[in-house]
Amino acid sequence: MNRTMILQMIVSGALMGQVYALIAYGFQLTYATSKSINFGQGELVMLSAFFSLTLINWGIAYPLVVVGGLLFGAVLGLFVERAGVRLALEQKSEGWILLTIILGLFGFSTAENIWGRDDRPFPTPISSDPIHIFGIGITPLEVSVILGVFAVMGLIEGFKRYTLLGKAFAALAADRDAAGLMGISATRTIMLSYALSGFVSAMAGILIAPITTVGPTMASTLILKAFSVAVVAGLDSGFGVVITGLVLGAIESLTSFFLGSGWREAPGLLLLILALAVRPTGLFGKTTIRKV
């Protein structure tokens, strides 16, 4: 067993972990404005990937496919907000939990009906021939994942920090009534946050699809790990998810190497349980997750 190989495991795992981080970031976006999260977000990842694949099959150029896929994700996010979240929030109920789960199941069966149950390859112009750096092989595809994740998160964080509309996100999160008094519409801001979380999910789908293939179940384990990352990092911690994702991804790939791939999902679950037991506010976070 040599060092390079272990390093290789860590690097590939950590890269993969950035996709968990991105989806976890999607949870954070809606949590910040509405204290609700979309439990069907995995299905958004999957549906957007399928949609993008369809665009590819229609012969549309890859950059346009990405744009189309992202917009599709944003629209799905808006749909989830309208159909599953708004009414529940207006009635101050926790009904969004069940409703977003149901919408997720609905999305799952829709995907099966339209695209079938098989996993399909997702062709991409980005190469998967590894480049070797210090003996560690990294594929351009993996690099595209990390660039994509950082680009999207950087863009949204910049939006939140440097535009007035983005500052309204933080204002709404901090004090809902006071935000209303400033003329910040909670409904519209929450809509925007759901659109952004859909956008982020679609990005995750497009980035991961060439590596994992596309199928109705492609996001089912992904979402669990993203959830672990969100809970461990805290639902309000911004970049905490990046570090947590990095670590979880690395541990995962080591676990599956040393204990066998059947143990691959174990660290994520273990981490989730530990986090909930030891520090329900998340390592980087402040507020607790009630009743979730």
Add this chain to the structure above:
Amino acid sequence: MLICEQVHAGYGNVRVLHGISFAVQAGKVVALIGANGAGKTTAMRAISGLIGPDQGSIMLDRQPIHHLEAARIAHLGLAHVPEGRHVFAPLTVEDNLLLGAYGWLPRLFGFRRKAAQEMDRVMQLFPKLAERRRQLAGTLSGGEQQMLAIGRAIMARPKVMLLDEPSMGLAPVIVQEVFSIIRRLKDQGMTLLLVEQFASHALAVADYAYVLERGRIVVQGYPEELMKNEQVVTAYLG
């Protein structure tokens, strides 16, 4: 400018306001006084749309607003400085002020430049805030937070400003300062509805006043009249 007629409001099954009517003319300062739990805060929340009134009408500048949500009412020119200040604690002083002007600033870019003039005005009024521009609002003292809350409302360029117990929990010197600001706003022609539990300060700046008791307006009049009214004096000025 602001007219409430027969407004009923409350929370869930608890009725708090039982049909109150009052008016605030443009450029005037009107005080609403009353004991703890009289319903002063509830009245303000009903006006600004934080709670929907069950009955009655509220007009802002001849436009009915009682069916609108808070954000819409804010856009129509009503600024409410809530009880307990409610500044955005995790945001900087500057961001708090910018958000005060959310109604009329561009949402994406160029808002800083557009807000500069208004911002300077507020900073002149509250030099302390200028010093603490980049400090998080949650780390300000109570008095500074109150100044910020008022400054944020000024940023909105409102037609009417509601001030709910701006002196609450502040040291006497700071209370003086807050009231001198209120006087300045009045001199600049701002229309104000002022809620105070300790009535003497409020009556000193007000043009007209209403006394609220258990959700009903029991006395109203010019400050000089109220200051001669025995009941009012023993209950609120003694």
